[in-house]
Structure formats: structure tokens, C-alpha cells
Amino acid sequence: MNTGTDKRFAREKLEVSRAYRQLEPAMPPPELDERIARHARAVLPRPDRSWRAPRRIGWLALAASVLLSTMTLVLINLRSTPRNVEPSVRMIHAVATREDRAQLRYPAPPAFVTRRPGETLPYVAPLIPPRRLYSTDPPGSHRESVAPSAPEPDLRRDPQRWAAHIELLDREGRTGEAAAERREFRQAYPDLH
């Protein structure tokens, strides 16, 4: 084929090609696109774990939040319930008075009470019961163990206790008070001194 024919062919081809390009650019319908794309994905191997991981993390987060809420509720309930028994020994904060300290020594009955030969006085209980520094009692119960100081009239009605009180005053060095008490004691109970 000579050059002239080739040139004419090239010109005709260009002209026809240009006209052909003006034809309606037909395209496949969108539903066909979707169907093919879906099929192209369906034949691929299943997604690896990286796709499942978020779903699993979601379940774990849900389980953890449920567990945490349950634990929180249980703790709140436990704290609001008072404890009946304290298993461990607890310290009670109490201040012992001078009289308490004296009573803790468990003094013997005063000698001046036992005036008659061979007669012994019975054991005199302390005026204030000794406080226990350690207790397993519930909080606040130590207050009940703190006995109020004996009222004067009661003390003077009981000669043994009065005598013990005078003896205690003597031991504590409150001799003036002890002597005054002793004088009153002898006036009230002249047969006992």
C-alpha cells in the first residue's frame, strides 16, 4: 500500500473515529455494576481477624462494664451494712483518772477498818470499774464501762467503801482530805474505828 493510500486511510479513520465518539456513550445500568461488584467481593477470602477484632473488643468492653457496675453495687451495699462483730482487737481511747489508776492496783482493805482482833473486812470492790484499754466491744460501748463517781451519800452509807475511799486518799497523799473524811467517818461510825 502506497503512502497516499495510507494518508487517505488515516484521514478517513480519524473522521470516522470522531463521528463514532459522538455516539451516545452507553454505560451499563447501575444495578449491573452493583451485582458485579458484590460478586467480586463475595469470591474473595473472608476478612481476616482485623475485621473481627473490633466486634470482640466491643463485647469485652460490655462485659467489663457490667462486671464493674456489679462490683460497685456490692461494695456500696457492704459499706452501708453495720458490722456486728469486729474480729480484731480494737483500741479504746480512754483517759484514766487518778482514782482509776489507784483502783487498778486493787488495794487491800484499809487497816483502820479492821479494829477488832481477828475480824477481817470483806473485799471492797473498786468505786469505778477498771477501764479496759482493749476491747472487742462495738464502738461506743466503752462509755458504758465508765462508771460515774460514787455519790457522797451512798459512799457514806456504806462504811467499808467509805473506809476504802479514805485509805485511797491517804495513798494519794491527800492527807488533809483523808483526815477530814476519817473524822467524819468516826463520827458516823464510832464503833468501827
Place this chain on the structure above:
Amino acid sequence: MDPRDDDAELMLRYQAGDARAFDALYGRHKGSLYRYLLRQVGSASTANDLFQEVWMRVIASRQRYTPRARFATFLFRIARNCAIDHHRRARSTPVDAQEDGALAIDTAFAPDHERPDFAMESRQRLFRLERALHALPREQREAFLLHEESGLDVMQIAQITEVGVETAKSRLRYAIGKLRRSLEESDERVAQAV
């Protein structure tokens, strides 16, 4: 693999499981492939079926795909085989059905609002071109459509159609010559009308 052919690269990525690569590949070739099939068979519904079948075959053969030639060559070879199968089936169908197909060609190519009676002169020209294209022998039409739609050269068209290069070139020349004459006739009619 042709280093300039990134279509083959996309196909290899799809082979490895990348669905987006297939989307890109499909987007590049869907228009040209669809027009090739539509103008080969002349019926939109048949073209839809064949179009889907071509892509299904591409998807099914992804594991066996090796980039020995351009991806377009691979794709249009499958399309040609599907079209040939269709023509074989159409030959064995009853005459009434074939006439339905012929009717479908007319309606697909020239809706009423685009018929010469109703359209502009340029429309008439294009309509004649379209009719001339459809009137071409199948081999010549195939050569022309492969040349126009796939962008392949004569050698690649010869590969796809399984003929020699000179045969492919000859078919293309004949097709272009006939189409050119149809355009000239159209221009002469317009000139006479004026």
C-alpha cells in the same frame, strides 16, 4: 508484564484479595466493554447479560491470571468469546426470536425522540453511522469496535481475533471505508435537502 500496564497490576492486587483494585479495574473498562458488546449484539438486554458474563469470567479466572499481555487484550478476548457464543446460540433460535432481537436493535439504537424524523441533522448523521456500523460484517465490526473501544492496535486485535495481522488490518480498513461512505451519503443528503 508491560510496565505501562497498571491494569495488570490492579488485577494482580485483586488476585491477592484487594477488592478495591477490582473496583478500579471495573471502573476503567466498564464503559468501553459495554459499548463493544452492545454494538456487537445490538440488544441492550443481551449486552447486559454478556457484560455480566464477561466480568464473571474475569473474576473466576483471577487465580489463573498471569500478565502475559495487556489486561485489555485479556478482557476483550473474553468478551469476544462471549459474543461468539451468543451468535452461535442466536443462530439456533427460532426466526421469531431473531426478529425480536432485530427489533431490539432498532429500539436500542434509535429511540423515537432520536429518529431522523424527529432529530437534528447531526443526529441523522450519527444514526446513519450507527446503522452502517450494525450493517457491517461481524468480523469487520468487531475489528472496528476493538480498535475504537479497547484502544488496541492492529497487532493486538489480530491476537484477540486469532487471525493474522494483515487480515486484521484489512478488516479494519474495510470497516472504516464503509462507515466513511455512510457518513458521506448522509452529508450528500443534507446538501441536497438544503
